[in-house]
Amino acid sequence: MDHNIVKVERAAAELRRGRPVLIKTDDEAVLMASAELIGEPRLDQFRALSSQAPVVGLTYNRANILKISPRSGDVALVDITAHINSAAIQSMADPADDLSRPLLGPFRVADRSAGPAHEAGLKLCKIARLLPAAVFSGRVEPDILQAQGVLGVTAAEVMAYDVRDAAALKMVTSAHVPLAGAEQTTMIAFRPDDGGTEHFAILIGDPNRHDPVLARIHSECFTGDLLGSLKCDCGEQMRGAIKFMQKAGGGVLLYLAQEGRGIGLINKLRAYHLQDQGFDTVDANERLGFLSDERIFEPAAQMLKLMGFSQVRLLTNNPDKVAGLEACGITVTERVAHKFPANAHNDFYLRTKKKRSGHLL
Numbered sequence: 001m002d003h004n005i006v007k008v009e010r011a012a013a014e015l016r017r018g019r020p021v022l023i024k025t026d027d028e029a030v031l032m033a034s035a036e037l038i039g040e041p042r043l044d045q046f047r048a049l050s051s052q053a054p055v056v057g058l059t060y061n062r063a064n065i066l067k068i069s070p071r072s073g074d075v076a077l078v079d080i081t082a083h084i085n086s087a088a089i090q091s092m093a094d095p096a097d098d099l100s101r102p103l104l105g106p107f108r109v110a111d112r113s114a115g116p117a118h119e120a121g122l123k124l125c126k127i128a129r130l131l132p133a134a135v136f137s138g139r140v141e142p143d144i145l146q147a148q149g150v151l152g153v154t155a156a157e158v159m160a161y162d163v164r165d166a167a168a169l170k171m172v173t174s175a176h177v178p179l180a181g182a183e184q185t186t187m188i189a190f191r192p193d194d195g196g197t198e199h200f201a202i203l204i205g206d207p208n209r210h211d212p213v214l215a216r217i218h219s220e221c222f223t224g225d226l227l228g229s230l231k232c233d234c235g236e237q238m239r240g241a242i243k244f245m246q247k248a249g250g251g252v253l254l255y256l257a258q259e260g261r262g263i264g265l266i267n268k269l270r271a272y273h274l275q276d277q278g279f280d281t282v283d284a285n286e287r288l289g290f291l292s293d294e295r296i297f298e299p300a301a302q303m304l305k306l307m308g309f310s311q312v313r314l315l316t317n318n319p320d321k322v323a324g325l326e327a328c329g330i331t332v333t334e335r336v337a338h339k340f341p342a343n344a345h346n347d348f349y350l351r352t353k354k355k356r357s358g359h360l361l
Contacts, residue, residue: 002168006194008161011153012128015286018042021124022145022152023117029142031059031150032121035093038086043135052138054080055110056089057118059132062289065095068107068233075114075122077136078107093133095287097271099277120155122289127161129264132289166298168192169199170220171306177202180245181239190303197257199299201307204242212311212333214251216241217300217321219258222265228328231272237338241315244338251315252307261285262294297321301328 011021016035023030031049033042034321046054048300055077058068063076070076080089091097091104098104122132128294146152174188188201207213218241224234238253245251260268272285282292304312313334314322323333 002164002192002194004157005161005168005192005196007151007153008124008127008157009196010330011124011151011158011196014130014151015124015130020045020150021121022140022142022150023121023155024142024152025116025155025159028115028139029145029152030116030117030121031137031140031145032117032124032134034125034128034130035089035108036131038089038135043080043086043089045253046135046137049140049282050138052112052339054135054137055112056080056084056092057114057122057134057136058092059122059289061093061286061291062133065098065287066092068109068110071113072112073119075118077110077112077114077118079110080135081168092349093131093289095269096273098287106112116155116159120158123161124153124158126290126294127158127359129267131267131270135358147182162296163190163298165196166296166302168194169299169306170194172198179242181243184310185242188303188307190299190306197299199257199303200255202242202253202255202302204252205246207250207309209308212313212331213303213304213309214245214248214315214336215309215312216245216251216253216315216338217297217325218253219256219295222259225270231275233339241338244315252304252309254303256295256299258295261292262296263288263290283284295324297324297328301325301330304320304330314348327343 014021015034020031020033023032058076060070060074063070068076068078118136121134121136125132125134127185135178142152169190169192172189172191174186177185177187179185182204184205186203188203191198218238221232221234223229224232225238228235241253271284275286279287285292311331311333313336314332315336315338317339322335326332
């Protein structure tokens with residue numbers, strides 16, 4: 001069991017509960033809390049902890065929207081001045097009301113530059129599926145806080161989490177699950193032995209392990225896959241891939257827990273809210289403080305290797321998936337086109353993917 005992964009999972013759970021977490025490096029330790037969940041009592045606690053005043057940490061993308069330039073790197077630290085209370089900090093993190101209240105601020109960039117602890121703190125927010133914005137204390141004594149029950153984790157453990165979590169995946173169980181359009185189907189469950197992120201493979205037929213397997217990497221989409229949302233093409237792509245693999249004599253669909261291109265369902269709904277205001281799918285993610293695509297390909301590669309596949313014919317319109325999978329040690333012998341007609345609700349979304357994300361549509 002990888003205890004470093006367990007520590008990061010526990011720290012993410014603490015953040016989701018609104019509790020603070022200690023982030024440590026070789027040079028310093030700071031206390032952090034989620035900006036979207038911050039309240040006045042927690043803010044007062046942070047003010048009293050250190051001779052250094054607390055600051056708000058924002059990703060470059062979110063800081064750019066607020067016209068704040070980081071002193072260096074991709075994290076901006078903002079002073080919590082007299083007019084900034086917990087409600088103002090929540091608004092700094094969440095762009096839902098940016099258009100109705102465009103004159104947030106003025107903001108003052110902190111005198112100190114962001115360091116590895118601040119970068120790891122925002123990464124931990126992403127792991128917790130929270131908005132990537134946090135309140136950070138000044139330097140603190142870690143031993144005192146940990147003795148009081150505050151959970152501590154190192155910046156290095158947080159930054160290595162995604163890759164280590166994927167590398168720890170193991171097959172847990174499998175079962176025959178006949179599907180509409182592909183009755184000879186087996187579902188295989190994968191989970192790290194420390195209880196981390198779970199992913200699933202849908203194996204159509206019994207492809208041999210010597211030839212490149214027809215494969216699709218499919219990020220879970222609750223709204224599209226289950227509810228039949230017309231805002232995206234995910235449900236059509238998933239069901240279409242299963243039928244295509246059946247006709248082709250077999251294949252494997254990797255169903256990954258990477259909702260909303262890796263930002264989580266709640267944040268995806270926040271992005272939809274911004275799209276209703278007129279922003280496209282890329283701008284919406286970036287206004288929230290995320291990258292346009294937060295997904296990683298290590299879980300997909302590890303699952304393929306565990307099933308005995310080293311080469312794939314990848315069913316995708318996204319060249320980044322080809323490059324990402326090959327970077328993880330899987331040979332992509334062919335990209336197989338996989339597209340469906342647009343509708344009135346997703347036409348702009350699909351055109352944005354083609355124009356701004358390089359999808360071959």
